[in-house]
Amino acid sequence: GKGLKFKATLAVFPEVKLADYKKIAKKIIEENTKEISVGEKEIEESIKWILNSRSKLTRANKTAEKGDVLDIDFAGFAEGKALDGTSGKADNFVLGEGKFIPGFEENLLGHKEGEAVEFTVTFPSDYWKEDMRGKKVDFKVNVHGVFNRELPELTDEFVKTLGKFESIADLKKNVREGMAKEKTDKEKEQVRLKIMEEIIKNSKIELPAIMVDRTLDGMVSEYKAYSNMAKTLKPEKELEEDKVRKTFEERAKNSVASNLVFYQIVKDENLEPKPEEVEAEVSQ
Numbered sequence: 001g002k003g004l005k006f007k008a009t010l011a012v013f014p015e016v017k018l019a020d021y022k023k024i025a026k027k028i029i030e031e032n033t034k035e036i037s038v039g040e041k042e043i044e045e046s047i048k049w050i051l052n053s054r055s056k057l058t059r060a061n062k063t064a065e066k067g068d069v070l071d072i073d074f075a076g077f078a079e080g081k082a083l084d085g086t087s088g089k090a091d092n093f094v095l096g097e098g099k100f101i102p103g104f105e106e107n108l109l110g111h112k113e114g115e116a117v118e119f120t121v122t123f124p125s126d127y128w129k130e131d132m133r134g135k136k137v138d139f140k141v142n143v144h145g146v147f148n149r150e151l152p153e154l155t156d157e158f159v160k161t162l163g164k165f166e167s168i169a170d171l172k173k174n175v176r177e178g179m180a181k182e183k184t185d186k187e188k189e190q191v192r193l194k195i196m197e198e199i200i201k202n203s204k205i206e207l208p209a210i211m212v213d214r215t216l217d218g219m220v221s222e223y224k225a226y227s228n229m230a231k232t233l234k235p236e237k238e239l240e241e242d243k244v245r246k247t248f249e250e251r252a253k254n255s256v257a258s259n260l261v262f263y264q265i266v267k268d269e270n271l272e273p274k275p276e277e278v279e280a281e282v283s284q
Contacts, residue, residue: 011210016264019202025195032191038179046175050162051154052094057147063110064146066096070108071145076137085129086137094149101127108141117141200257207256216252220244 057069064070069092076086093099095108107119118140123132152158159165165174223244265271 011208014206014208014260015204016206016260017204018261018264018268019199021195021199021261021265024198024202028195028198029191032187032194034187036180036183036187038176038183042179043172043175046179047154047171051151052149054152054158056150056152057092058150059113060146060148061113062146063112064095064108064143066109067149068095069093069145069147069149070095070143071147072108072141072143074139074141076139078135078137083137086139092147104139107139108143111143113143113146115143117143196258196261199261200254203261205257205260207253207260211256212249212252215255216245216248219248219252223248 060068071089071091072093073089074087076083090099095105098105101121101123103121107117107121111117118138120136120138123135123137125133127133154168156167159168159171162171165171220241224241
C-alpha cells in the first residue's frame with residue numbers, strides 16, 4: 001500500500017519538414033528513365049546456367065581439369081595458425097569458374113580424388129575484408145571427389161521437362177521476359193532510392209538518438225547472428241562490436257530518416273489502405 005515512485009526519460013517525436021517531394025520525384029524519374037533491353041548473350045548465359053543445373057555427374061578416376069566438378073574441404077593458415085573464415089567444404093563446384101580467390105582453383109588442377117594438396121595464395125589487394133588484403137595464406141585441401149560433367153542437349157524435348165514450354169523459342173521468350181522484369185524492378189528500386197536520398201537531403205529532419213540506437217541495435221544483432229553462423233565474428237570482443245556499430249551507423253541514420261519521410265508523407269497525403277487493397281495483399 002506504499003505507492004510507487006519512478007522517473008521516465010521520454011523522447012519527443014521529431015518534427016519533419018519535407019521538401020517538395022513530388023517535384024523531386026518527377027525530376028529524378030525524368031532524368032533516370034531508360035529503355036530496358038535484354039541481349040542475346042544474356043539469354044544464352046541464363047540458358048547455360050539451366051543446362052549446368054541439369055548436368056549429369058559421373059565419378060572420374062582421373063586428374064582434375066577445368067570444367068570438372070569437385071568435392072573438397074579446405075583450411076587456411078597464417079604463420080601456422082588457423083584463420084577464421086578460410087575453412088569449409090565445397091561440394092559440386094565447377095573447377096575454373098572462379099568461385100574462389102585467384103590462385104586457389106589453379107592449384108587443384110592435375111590432382112586426383114583422395115589427394116591432399118598444400119599451397120600458398122596471396123589474397124587480392126582489393127579483397128572485401130580489409131585485414132585479409134595482400135595476406136599470404138597457406139591452404140590445406142583434401143580432394144574428396146572428381147566428377148565428369150555431362151550437359152544435356154538443348155532440344156525441344158529437353159525444354160518440355162523444364163515446365164510449360166513447347167519449344168526452345170518458348171523458353172527463350174520466358175527467359176527474356178523474366179530478365180526484363182528483373183532489370184525493370186532493379187531500375188525502379190534504384191530510382192526510388194535516389195528519390196528518397198534527395199528528399200532526405202532537402203528536408204529538415206531531426207533524428208532522435210533513441211530511434212537511431214534502436215535501429216542500430218537491430219542491424220548489429222542481425223549481423224552477429226549471420227556472422228556467428230559463418231564463424232567470422234567473435235561477439236565476446238567489445239572492440240569488434242564497436243567496429244560493427246560504426247560500420248552500420250550511417251545506414252541506421254538513413255533508415256530512420258526514410259521511415260520519418262514515409263510517415264510524414266502518409267500523414268500529409270492522408271493515405272489509408274482500402275479494405276480491398278489489404279485483402280489483396282493478404283491473398284498474395
